[in-house]
Amino acid sequence: MTEPTTEPAGRATGRTLLVVLFDGVQSLDVTGPVEVFEGARRACGDRSAYRIRTASLDGSPVRTSSGLTLVPDAGLAGEPAPHTLLVPGGEGTRRPDPRLVDWLRDRAPAAGRLVSVCTGALLLAEAGLLDGRRATTHWAVCDHLAGTYPKVRVEPDPIFVRDGRLSTSAGVTAGIDLALALVEEDLGREVALTVARHLVVFLRRPGNQSQFSAQLAAQTARREPLRSVQHWVTQHPEADLCVESLAARAGLSPRHFARAFQAETGTTPGRYVERVRLEHARRLLEDTADGVTKISRACGYGTTEAMRRAFVKALGVAPAEYRRRFRGPVRPAR
The missing domain is CATH 1.10.10.60 (Homeodomain-like)
Incomplete structure (x- = not known):
């Protein structure tokens, strides 16, 4: 994975966020982080702070695990390497399309920042992108991740784990916590706090907070x-x-x-x-x-x-x- 130069906090530079869509994706894994990044665009006063795009394998609409239909902006094949590549979770990660795994294996390493939400970590692991790296996922899947992919250093307790330019989060709403942490890194604490207040969540949960009450x-x-x-x-x-x-x-x-x-x-x-x-x-x-x-x-x-x-x-x-x-x-x- 490439290691781009760190950008000064608060300076918008048109970071591209590419969200991968597939049948069986969990809708909140997509919409939660997207709302955070879209809110950051408004909060920082620069609509170009993030360029948000969604893409499926062939550009066709996908059906989420809850029955909603999401219409992507484009097909994955034509998308350039983004600043941030976000891979959500959902039932579709259990038996993934081999073409999607191949695309991730070939193209994800070129992203400046690689992020998974919930069981999206299973897709990254299947593509070999978590080998030797620290990662987490939904608590109910951590044992499966560790047992199926022994090269992954699974940390079952934290709500999200950051290992260099790789970030993985626990289930569903933890993706919002991780997205807020990334916004704070990119644009500063005040922007992230503004977004958190707008979404009526606290900018408060550290990554190493336990998934469990x-x-x-x-x-x-x-x-x-x-x-x-x-x-x-x-x-x-x-x-x-x-x-x-x-x-x-x-x-x-x-x-x-x-x-x-x-x-x-x-x-x-x-x-x-x-x-x-x-x-x-x-x-x-x-x-x-x-x-x-x-x-x-x-x-x-x-x-x-x-x-x-x-x-x-x-x-x-x-x-x-x-x-x-x-x-x-x-x-x-x-």
């Missing part, structure tokens, strides 16, 4: 009282959530509780509590003006240092830096 990462326990304990933890992250306290709430011995909790949820009580507290702290940093000290206490960390260690371990940034980079519109401090 605490409740999604852990299965819901099948039976009481474990299910009630899970719910109570999410409502009281500031409480004493040691195994002994949770076991007492469940009316079980600590040993029995820990064993039953992991068997039914797929994670340990301690790991579940860590995820809940981190998730709650992120929301407070993103959505409120509360100080880090107050937030650390509200989330059960006790000290700002304990919260800092948890953030660095899970997200690679300290709480203050996380807030600076990813906070959206805030509510007044309580």
Whole structure:
């Protein structure tokens, strides 16, 4: 893949965005990023900031996995190498047209920037474009990607992964997060923030944020009282959530509780509590003006240092830096 010279942030230079279309594509994988880049054209005041084009193999309309019909601008054969080549996902990536894979293998390396959304990573992998590279995809497909293409360094947790000029994202809405990150790189933070506000999303999710919320990462326990304990933890992250306290709430011995909790949820009580507290702290940093000290206490960390260690371990940034980079519109401090 070529490595073009980095362009100064905020300077529009007519970057071409080419979106690959195929039967069975997921419509949101296409329209989500396209709305971000189109919004950036308007926000920066230069309609030539991005030249957005869509193309299918022969230029024919395609039917999305939800039944919508998309009409491309052209056929892929006649398209020059773009600044950014975006490959969306969808059911059509499971048994791809060999002609599309051949086109990607031959032509994608000439793109200045190669991007996949969701299972679009499967198309890139089939074309050999992910060999030796770090990549992600929808959480439900990560094992398949890793097992089928062992040369790919699959990272199942992040919502998007950037490896040089290659960027891959997790499922559906994560493509919007990645597109916002690319706009910020191209045109600056203010343009990206304007687009995020217009789309009523926060410019806040770092690529290494987990695809899973605490409740999604852990299965819901099948039976009481474990299910009630899970719910109570999410409502009281500031409480004493040691195994002994949770076991007492469940009316079980600590040993029995820990064993039953992991068997039914797929994670340990301690790991579940860590995820809940981190998730709650992120929301407070993103959505409120509360100080880090107050937030650390509200989330059960006790000290700002304990919260800092948890953030660095899970997200690679300290709480203050996380807030600076990813906070959206805030509510007044309580």
